[in-house]
Amino acid sequence: MSHSRLLLGAFGLAVVVDLLCLTAGFDAGHTVAKPLLMPLLALWAVLRRAPRPLVAALLCGWGGDVLLLSGAEPAFLAGMGCFAAGHVCYLVLFARHGSRYAVPRARAALLALGYATALVTTVALLWPDLPADLRLPVAGYSLLLTAMAYRAAIRLGLFTGLGGALFLLSDTLIATGVADWPQPPGPDFWIMLTYIAAQALLAGGTLGALNARRAPAATYGEMRAA
DSSP states (O other), rough: OOHHHHHHHHHHHHHHHHHHHHHHOOOOHHHHHHHHHHHHHHHHHHHTOHHHOOOOOOHHHHHHHTTTTTTTTHHHHHHHHHHHHHHHHHHHHHHHHHOSSSSSSSHHHHHHHHHHHHHHHHHHHGGGSSSSGGHHHHHHHHHHHHHHHHHHHEEEEEEEEHHHHHHHHHHHHHHHHHHTOOOOOSSHHHHHHHHHHHHHHHHHHHHHHHHHHHHHHHHHHHHHHO
């Protein structure tokens, strides 16, 4: 078995352990499992020849994961800063390695309208219920996150786009908790499930798109050599 498959298996095991611990309310297990997730995914991406901005984005996510294990507000803001840095890395990734023609212009325009509407509506609804000192940071972070999700959808294919959308959903669930809105049963489980799926789809979708792009070039090179 290759090293990349072993790492992917270890990542899957850490995911199962983390989600089971959240379901069972076993906080100590979650505290151990959660910080393992993004380093394992990042190492897998490295072995798959991932671009540096993708690896950097996953490691920024790891920093945010660790900081958000604390319930203190300074740690929450620092964690938000780590995730914001990760979104910047994703935007750099999409700019450098994405395709301008991944989706038709009409679909890109509809996606832009949909994401802009979701951003404005969500921030407007959350604003009155957020703590005053968190309103501007949350609004700024939401703008960056939405930009990342939109660019993922129009630059690197379906799976990467789904990853961006799930990241937006996961962080919206966090924001509704901060605003003290009613939460679904087991909110931490749903936040982690959507977050893990988001990061996995962003990584896997990006690598899948880049590998598909490399394959025709390799085939052409083999034909020329023959």
